[in-house]
Structures are given as structure tokens and as C-alpha cells.
Amino acid sequence: MPPFSKIPRLSPWTEDEDHPTQWTKDLRPFAYAFLEYRIYQQVGPHPCLVECLGINEENALVLRRMRNGSIQTYLLENPRPDFATRAQWVVDIAHGMGHLHASGVLWNDCSIFNALVSDDGAHALICDFGSAIIWPPVACPRIDVALPPYAVPLSHAFASGNPWAPDLFSLAGVALFLLSWQHPCAAVPGLNGWPNEEEYLERIKAHERGEFDQLDPTRFGEHFVRVVERGFRLKYTDAQEFARECEDALKHWKDAFSRGELPDPDTMIPDIPADTPAATAAIADVVTDPQPF
Numbered sequence: 001m002p003p004f005s006k007i008p009r010l011s012p013w014t015e016d017e018d019h020p021t022q023w024t025k026d027l028r029p030f031a032y033a034f035l036e037y038r039i040y041q042q043v044g045p046h047p048c049l050v051e052c053l054g055i056n057e058e059n060a061l062v063l064r065r066m067r068n069g070s071i072q073t074y075l076l077e078n079p080r081p082d083f084a085t086r087a088q089w090v091v092d093i094a095h096g097m098g099h100l101h102a103s104g105v106l107w108n109d110c111s112i113f114n115a116l117v118s119d120d121g122a123h124a125l126i127c128d129f130g131s132a133i134i135w136p137p138v139a140c141p142r143i144d145v146a147l148p149p150y151a152v153p154l155s156h157a158f159a160s161g162n163p164w165a166p167d168l169f170s171l172a173g174v175a176l177f178l179l180s181w182q183h184p185c186a187a188v189p190g191l192n193g194w195p196n197e198e199e200y201l202e203r204i205k206a207h208e209r210g211e212f213d214q215l216d217p218t219r220f221g222e223h224f225v226r227v228v229e230r231g232f233r234l235k236y237t238d239a240q241e242f243a244r245e246c247e248d249a250l251k252h253w254k255d256a257f258s259r260g261e262l263p264d265p266d267t268m269i270p271d272i273p274a275d276t277p278a279a280t281a282a283i284a285d286v287v288t289d290p291q292p293f
């Protein structure tokens, strides 16, 4: 945890009744809003980034409001989207991140909390560049922003020499979760995540040892297996390459699935009834404390 609590606070999206299509991120002091706005300006608009509308007279960052909220909130409030939709979200997040990298920006905060769902539910758009870094950094880069399991182990990042290491690693984690519905995001009820803190800590230690989760090729096909594997191993030049391979993997999966050569991976996800006391308690925990763990 950082030694001080975060200064920026968000005003609730329902507050601004005059502008129901806008999301105002009320950051104080002004420098925070300006820095984030500066990132939006540097990278320019992209279909996989939420639209930035500017800074208002109260020094808040104004974004187009996405009424479905983040992937995290969407998954809590809606039935699980099918595999192809979740895979498309991963492709979109990777394209959004690729757009940042092409413009020399390390996102540094990729997670299901910072990816929004389009109004039709079919696509994802990335947001929250409050921790982003314009690369190369003029000062020591902060590559420790993300909490585990999104955080790349520092030794792994430095050994790779990959300047996009924090982003590629967290993108692989998001991909693993959205594709297979398993950790590293066990805060969503019904997930096949870690049952207790001990196991969670053990997973973090495994990451430190360079042992990462893999997808099962018989369930997902070799292309998706390779994308997640190469992501965790930081083998991509940047997220643009990740996005291209991920998009390709989705095409291969759709072809193989339509020919009956691959199963629907979701048929192997154990279902937890939505209204069990455990699930309800888990939802309450997540809503009051929106952290991965």
C-alpha cells in the first residue's frame, strides 16, 4: 500500500443531473486532473478509450459517461456474458492499451476496474490514466502502482528489459480472468478464485518464482494459450502486438468452435447460485471495498 491515502476523490456520477451523459472525475488538486487530461491529449481519441470531454470550470476531468460502468461492476450486476463477448473485451482492452503504447504512454493501472463496458455490452473501453507515465520517464518510473495480482513482480520486469512490462503483465492477468473465469480476480462472486488468503499469497509467491497460470489448450485452443503465456512472460514488443495476436486467437477460436473442434469453455465453469448467502456477502464486500482483494 502507498504510505499515504489517495488524494483524488470521485464525485458520484448521479450528482450532475444537468449533464447525465457526462462522468466527472473530481480530482484535487488540479494538477491531477491536468496530468490525466494531458495523457488523453497526448494519445488522442480511439474507439477503445473512453471519450475525454475536457476539464470543467471546477477543475474536474469530464469524460463521456458509460452507463454500464466498469467491467467489475457490470459482472456484479449482470449475467455472465458469453465467452466470445469476454474475449472481445480483452481484444478491445489490448487495442486501447496498444494505442497508449504507440503514443509513448505506459497505462500502469490495467484492471477490470479501469475498463468500462460499452452501452450495448459488446465492447470494452479503457479509462483511468491517473497513474500513467509518458515514456521514457524523466524520473524513476512508478511500476508498482497495481496491487497483486495485476502487479508484475519487479525482478521479472527488470530482467525482461521490456519497458511495457507492467502493462503487458496486468493485461495477461485480465485476459486470463476474462477468458477462463478464474483468478486473478476472485472478488467477483462465482469465480473459481482462491478460497483463502493463504492460497492467494501462495499465488503471489509463485509469480515471484516466475510460475504463471496457463490456459488449457483443449478448452481454449493453442492461440489463446500462447497469448496469455507470452503476456505473462513479457514476450510482446508492446500491447499492439498483443492485441493483434489476441484478435487472431479470437478468430481462430470462432472458426474452430463453429466447426465443433473446440468446446464452449464456459461449459466447464462451475456455477455458483447467485442468491446464496456466500455470494450475497461477497457482493456486499466488493461493493463497499472495490479492491481485487
Ligand SMILES: Nc1ncnc2c1ncn2[C@@H]1O[C@H](COP(=O)(O)OP(=O)(O)OP(=O)(O)O)[C@@H](O)[C@H]1O
Pocket (backbone or CB within 6 Å): 006, 008, 010, 013, 023, 025, 050, 063, 064, 065, 066, 067, 069, 070, 073, 109, 113, 114, 116, 127, 128, 129, 130, 131
Ligand atoms: N466515464 C465513465 N463512465 C462511467 N463510469 C466510470 C467512468 N469513468 C470511471 N468510471 C467508474 O469510476 C471508477 C473510478 O474511476 P477511475 O478509475 O477513473 O478513478 P480512480 O481509480 O479513483 O482514479 P485514480 O487511479 O486516478 O486515483 C471506475 O472504476 C469506474 O467504475
Ligand SMILES: [Mg+2]
Pocket (backbone or CB within 6 Å): 113, 114, 128
Ligand atoms: Mg481506477
